[in-house]
Amino acid sequence: MAVERVVDFLGWDKFIYIGHSLGGHIGFYFGAIFNDRLIKLVVLDAVLVGLSADFCIQNLVRAYSSLKDIEERVEFGKPPEYPYKGAIQRLMEGRPDLISEKAAKTLAKRSLVKYGNGFRFSMDQRLKAYHRGILSHEQNLELFDRIKCPVLHILMTETIQMNPEVREFKPVKALLEKNLGESYRYYVVEGYHSVHMDYPERVRGLIMNFLANTKCQL
Secondary structure (H helix, E strand, O other): OHHHHHHHHHOOOOEEEEEEOHHHHHHHHHHHHOOOOEEEEEEEOOOOOOEOHHHHHHHHHHHHHHHHHHHHHHHHOOOOOEOHHHHHHHHHHOOOOOOOHHHHHHHHHHHEEEEOOEEEEOOOHHHHOOOOOOOEHHHHHHHHOOOOOOEEEEEEHHHHHHOHHHHHHHHHHHHHHHHHHHHEEEEEEOOOOOHHHHOOHHHHHHHHHHHOOOOOOO
């Protein structure tokens, strides 16, 4: 819904969506729910895995509690301030995946704001809430059956090796291959979760080829 509000504000009827990690999850869901609005969808290192019915309920309770706790801290607490080097270190250490100092400085350009003698993170703190999927395997399949736009899906080798849940994505992958045919392109790229930030050339060609011959409608 947040994505729809932004593109409605911008006056975009149809657009190309590119997302990494959680952004890729959101792209998959957006492409399924608002399946007439995406021209193309590019997903970097994200898979959506359905859950058992019992685990769905547990995740829903956990997600609500996590969000409630964060909102209370934001309302009654004071956001932390960091010196620039401290903020960069926080960016590097506060993520579940490895990123370089160079990548952290790139992220800082969009996520740090000057405050007093230091810096604060500008991101909505609610994004830190526990957000693992709350849909079952069957619900995911029903939902992704609605995706109509061409999809470029890129996974990283380390993600596949380190995350056994990737294997559980196979039914969704098979569904997209069946429904979209050659319009669903799936590639595995050497590297770690955020490798595109340090080695953009590993994904650049795949994305440019996928987007080629797409008439801009913005």
